[in-house]
Amino acid sequence: MYPTVSHFIKDFFGIDIPLPFNTFGLFVALAFVAGYWAFTKEAKRKEAIGQLKPFQRTIEVGKPASLSNMILNALFGFIVGYKLLYALANYQAFVADAQSVLLSSDGNVLGGLILAGLFAYWEYKEKEKQKLPHPKKVVETVHPYQVMSQLVVWAAVWGFLGAKIFDNLENWDSFIADPIGGLLSFSGLTFYGGLICGGAAVLYHANKFGIKPLHMLDIGGPGMMLAYGVGRIGCQLSGDGDWGIVNLNPKPFTWLPDWAWAYTYPNNVAGMGEPIGGCVGRFCNVLPQPVYPTPLYEVIAALLLFLILWQIRHQIRIPGVLFGIYMMFNGTERFFIEMIRVNTKYHIGGVAFTQATLIALLLFIGGALLIAFGVKNKEKLANY
Secondary structure (H helix, E strand, O other), X not given: OOOEHHHHHHHHHOOOOOOOOEHHHHHHHHHHHHHHXXXXXXXXXXXXXXXXXXXXXXXXXXXXXOHHHHHHHHXXXXXXXXXXXXXXXXXXXXXXXXXXXXXXXOOOHHHXXXXXXXXXXXXXXXHHHHOOOOOEEEEEEEOHHHHHHHHHHHHHHHHHHHHHHHHHHHOHHHHHHOXXXXXXXOOOOOHHHHHHHHHHHHHHHHHHOOOOHHHHHHHHHHHHHHHHHHHHHHHHHHOOOOOEOEOOOOOOOOOOOXXXXXXXXXXXXXXXXXXXXXOOOOOOEEOOOOEOOHHHHHHHHHHHHHHHHHHHOOOOOOOOXXXXXXXXXXXXXXXXXXXXXXXXXXXXXXXXXXXXXXXXXXXXXXXXHHHHXXXXXXXXXXXX
């Protein structure tokens, strides 16, 4: 396992470079990059075939730096400097547990003041370069793909909040025992919580930019599937606890690597299992029995489903249908993976199910209904 990027570098290249980056966080970042790439490509394609239109907005140019903007820049600079210089001065502690250092109240006041001044001055100088004797309003044309970066940021912010909320609801006893830790921890994220809250935020802001909901959903489907697959790579490499149930069954194929069938996740970042003899540091646990490496299976499934969606998107012209297919793919994949995945189970009327299983079923049904709606109303949606 590679709980941090440093572990990966040392294993592959034999070089011990202490870096404050965990593997899971790196792949979450790469997932958003992958999603942004797919969003942008699909938005350009939809504009090329006439399903999306550029819009115009009025901006004012030539104004000097405002006091409010300079204060905001100074505040941001103070936070960065306050934490950055403290982290550099306590680098070993930062490498050992970057999350605790960043989320603590400890910091360097002098560093904060220096960067606060630099950020405020930078804002002032940038505005001075563009300053005009008489500020004027200009109308600029904005293409839909140009706002995808903003939408991805909204997806990241609200997706993280949603993932934390759903995870804490799913693990209510742990949340009650440590509510502050449950809210601030970067571990324990529920994908469907992120999908629901992040998706709602994207639809809201996309509509403000003139991108209609069904078109935005279609843009997002392939990109979200790709992002999910990339993010699950981080789950597998770091061992974040999203693995399956105990698997003591013999391998079905001799050519299949042992770790792809049953794995004990040594040095997992979740800190679960038994201590590893002779291991020193934070990540020194291994599962006592091998389990199904479900993140690996989801990586393979998600990337294959992304390729299918990416290929068929050219043939689908009815708005909403592509996203309906994504919903059915997503629901099917997650429904079956939950059969061998460790998760909190609910019991109603003698039926046991997980939160993810229920949402997966709703996604599949919702996707089928969305496709049926699109096909039934294809004439009305032709000029949507």
